[in-house]
Amino acid sequence: MIKPVRVRFAPSPTGALHIGGVRTALYNFLLARQTGGTMILRIEDTDQTRFVPGAEEFIIESLQWAGIKIDEGQGVGGPYAPYRQSERKPLYKKHVEQLIASEKAYYAFDTEQEIEDMRNHLKSVGSSNQQYGIHSRLQMKNSLSLGGDETQQLIDGGTPYVIRAKVEAGKEVVVNDLIRGTVTVLSDTLDDKVLMKSDGMPTYHLANVVDDYLMKISHVIRGEEWLPSAPLHVLLYQYFGWENEMPQFAHLPLLLKPDGNGKLSKRDADKMGFPIFPLTWIDPTTKEVAVGYREAGYLPEALINFLAFLGWNPGTEQEIFSMDELIKSFSIERIGKAGAKFDIQKAHWFNQQYIRAKSDEEQANYLLASLAQENILCSQELAIKICNALKERVTFPQDFWLQGKFFFVAPTSFDQQVISKKWNAEAVSVLTAYSAALNNANPLTADIAKATLDTVTTELGIGTGKILQALRTSITGGASGPDLMITIEILGAAEVTKRINYALQTIDIIK
């Protein structure tokens, strides 16, 4: 019998969700959707010292924005609630006691200092293995070295303790990874990881294995940084007697810095000027604001498409994939093994593709939204016209406003380069005549604007090309922009003549 697919995204609320986390969640989600399985959100908040208020809400909102729907778990509920690990404490206690009873785990009373001393000692004698484990545990203060009576006395006396896994010596531990194949590790190189901390909270390793088992998780898809501890997890499944229910593992390649080497970090993103978080995040302690992908103008479908291709590809030459197409094409087998450097240029390209593919109305809404912020009124009809003129030149929604500002606000300054190079007697004579000629043109279409200009230049015997830059600048203030004749049509004769006349007066004065 094939187990139904149940995957989980299990972030810890220690800060804002990172863009790499979004990709991990995405891959989990794609597998779930493709197989008709279940996508679960579990909050791994077992480190009470690192809890950050608002982080959990941020995670949930981020996934929502990205279109990654949670079927079960924190925020939506489900048959295995609670989905916040801090609320599952008794479960871990019960299970770790089972491990103690079967002698797969033990109590340890060592202080931080004692552990450090042990490491330093082993280092000084040249030992390559300085771990708390097979080779050192009998020299430490734990229930293995102390014996049952003394252990009980210490516990009863209130001595703080942790519970550690008792890793068996001389065993080959095999992790079968869907991406990396078989990874074999000798148990002697593993350490006796802490399973339960002295505050009674489980560590990641315990909580993860217990919850994945209890929640009937079929696939553990997570970052490669977990690969080194996967053997311990395999061992825990064995110790619990859950080998047959063990999920399949898939350790994802990491997202790397764009330049140089190393894991992608917030620092890199800040340095290179791109977001690292899906949504804007205000650090609750430093109040530092980190602009998110959403606020920077990235479309969720573009970001998802971009992210999906960082480490995965469909094997065809198609690059633009909707979420539904990703769901159909996704496969774990086609995930690469090597880390992927994060190249924001490609994200820009995806965003541009998606913006262009939007309907007239949607594009107009982007512009209208910006205009509303500026308190500028504009009909949808006009907004569509302007967006049509601009659509081939935008990457982000706000570009419609940024690049089309002159449609609403007459220029008060003019491009210096154009003025110094193209603003001459010929230009002035054409603009003067053109402005006058336009006065009679009603209605003014792009064709009429063009014909009128041709007539003027022909009469004056001046090539149109020589004065076009000057004309554009007088109307828009800039040196480049959408088709000038369409721009003139949108602006209308009255506005255009007003602007040309203003430029003629102002620029002459400047000169």
Place this chain on the structure above:
RNA sequence: GGCCCGUUCGUCUAUCGGUUAGGACACCAGAUUUUCAUUCUGGUAAGAGGGGUUCGACUCCCCUACGGGCUACCA
């Protein structure tokens, strides 16, 4: 240091023993656009190094180099 993972154009990647090593982003050039952008056409550019295995290796094996991850009572 130890353990583990990885290594094809600048970047993301295709290739699952036989290809002129393909595509995309970026970049460069030309054409179109009387601007810029768009669009179109073309171009520069890659199998880390060394050994094997094989009739034949980017592809399989080994070594080296390089890169990365982990090495917490953090996840």
